[in-house]
Amino acid sequence: MAALRAQKTEPGNDVTDPESSRQTIVEAFTSQWRDDLLSSLKHMNAYAFERFCQELITQMGVEFEPSDADKKARDGGIDGLGYIRTEDFRTQKVVIQAKRWQGSVPGPEISNFRGVISDKGADYGIFITTSSFTSDAKKRAHGTAGRPITLIDGEGIADLVAKYELHVQPVTTYVLSDYYEQE
DSSP: OHHHHHOEEETTEEOOOHHHHHHHHHHHHHHHHHHHHHHHHHHSOHHHHHHHHHHHHHHTTOEEOHHHHTOOOOOSSOSEEEEEEEETTEEEEEEEEEEOOSSOBOHHHHHHHHHHHHHTTOSEEEEEESSOBOHHHHHHHHSSSSSOEEEEOHHHHHHHHHHHTOSOOOOOOOOOOGGGGOO
């Protein structure tokens, strides 16, 4: 098989590298499910998306108050209020904001959210979007003024869904080794 990888058929036509082909197929499948996930999330109603975000954040260790998890979509800059219990005596209050956006989330949205975090007396915030964040938004989130804000964009959502296997099923496949290509 190694000889086939280096061999050429006719000038300008390389023999296909099976390992490269496998990698291309894996990348295509990976890209496809991620695209499908983000498309589905963008088409959810606001309440369903907020519930999804709460489920995802719960997988990461945040506990939501039962009454908060049942609330319908609302305005006011908060889509979830939860707690992380890091030690027996330490609890951190977390505010969640979930946005299904078509364009990038701008900096002023982060500044507004920072105000909500302060108003709610939270230790930090998590801002989740199906799209991305502008560079200004990232600067405002990571700035030293106020409480910290974690940003999770569409790609980050897909990474976390895969990590926690939230409403997805991993698929195992087998690739034949060079052994089967013996002549």
